[in-house]
Amino acid sequence: MTARATGGSAPEGYDKHAFEPFAVTVDLAVLTIRAGALDVLLVERGQEPYAGRWALPGGFVLPDESAETAARRELAEETGLADVSGLHLEQLRTYSEPGRDPRMRVVSVAFTALLPDAPEPRGGGDAAEARWRPYDTAGPLAFDHDRILADAHERVGAQLEYSCLATAFCPPEFTLGELQQVYETVWGGTLDRPNFRRKVLATPGFVEPVPGAARLTGGRGKPAALYRAGTAAALHPPLLRPPREGSPA
């Protein structure tokens, strides 16, 4: 059933308020790490407004979808991945400023998605060309997508402290060096390797060793032991970000 609710045609219970139907969309901040840099998936706009500018992938929520379902569908379309069921997808927040789209009233539910490997995106369907772009030089983006992307970055950075989210950037089996690089890339600094190792291994359920003493050969140094994501969801104790300069008075 379609809601044509402007004026007096609102359903029972809503008729005391006049309300305007809004378009509801999802926007995706799809993040990955390639060559030690944080990359974001962007699409190039072909028409006004913001023609030629890059934007976050997204689209309308269909009548029988939740926002989460729509976001996962868009994620599959934009990345071209066959199976996105295991990927980390999380609602960020909703952006509803009246003027955020000059054409009409659009309320957008933003999501953050994290990918381990980074396949080159295949432009799905009629979508404009999609590409990985470095996070640092991504902007300025169309609409309020700069802010959405910044919010996503901040949220992911904060969640690395107290959740196992970092493993979502890693392949199924990974070394502690790769895991550390996730933290360093998202937080933008360097961490002490022995200390990082001690903290990760001291946190129960964060990672577990791959059976058989598997090691990753082919690198330049000593082969690293392989680990899998553990069963814990939260980190106790948390892995706190080193404080920025100037914090302690």
Place this chain on the structure above:
Amino acid sequence: MTARATGGSAPEGYDKHAFEPFAVTVDLAVLTIRAGALDVLLVERGQEPYAGRWALPGGFVLPDESAETAARRELAEETGLADVSGLHLEQLRTYSEPGRDPRMRVVSVAFTALLPDAPEPRGGGDAAEARWRPYDTAGPLAFDHDRILADAHERVGAQLEYSCLATAFCPPEFTLGELQQVYETVWGGTLDRPNFRRKVLATPGFVEPVPGAARLTGGRGKPAALYRAGTAAALHPPLLRPPREGSPA
């Protein structure tokens, strides 16, 4: 399939037949602490569906409003407070399951609001009677409001750990005992008073003493020093919740 608003092949502007308009509402989880118990502001529904059941206050987002603006307007209407500009209001998440309202497609942006004192709510406008109810015996609520309320509780509990949010439950000047009671009420346990005091005072910017060595008299024991909310937004180091039983293997 469906034309995409951000796609390259769509004609000028949005294709009006590509999406279905949704009603967009806000729902508020308004929390306070009264007599050492966590209370939530609820309204009684007068009509189907869920007639006679309690629900979170909320309403439609008007055409010229953002969701935040609508939430603050609803907060003022439901609580009857003249000035809600200083109250803590924060977006929680958006609920968009297709069947969450049996009448029509409603996407609801949920907010959490924290109040220090607890004036008896005046039923604002045509709203049904609004009342403070204890959090523990609030359910079952109408629609998916049980889940929204639970999500709000969990979010607030988590934010107490690493933000100064607890002061939002307190009046402008408060004692450390009152602040501790906020933590105990939301987390549902007891904290050691000397240790709590030491941690709060050791966190720069969390609280600052009221000038003049002001103290709160009239209580039964030794008068407590009065404090104000500090200037910091985040807590360094965080005030971690005591681990639940069974967490360490």
Place this chain on the structure above:
DNA sequence: CCTCTTTATAGTCGTAGCGACTATTAATTC
């Protein structure tokens, strides 16, 4: 082959934070 480089892993040391606990102080109540 031997050595240098690179990376992983092991361990040390001093400090800060924190949980558990005891002691003291200053008000009200009986």
Place this chain on the structure above:
DNA sequence: GAATTAATAGTCGCTACGACTATAAAGAGG
């Protein structure tokens, strides 16, 4: 004025953590 209540001060021992050093195991290049 003694008992009660609550705030504040302080102690003790353990753990976590940052900074640092040392060792092990691979490839690179002569």
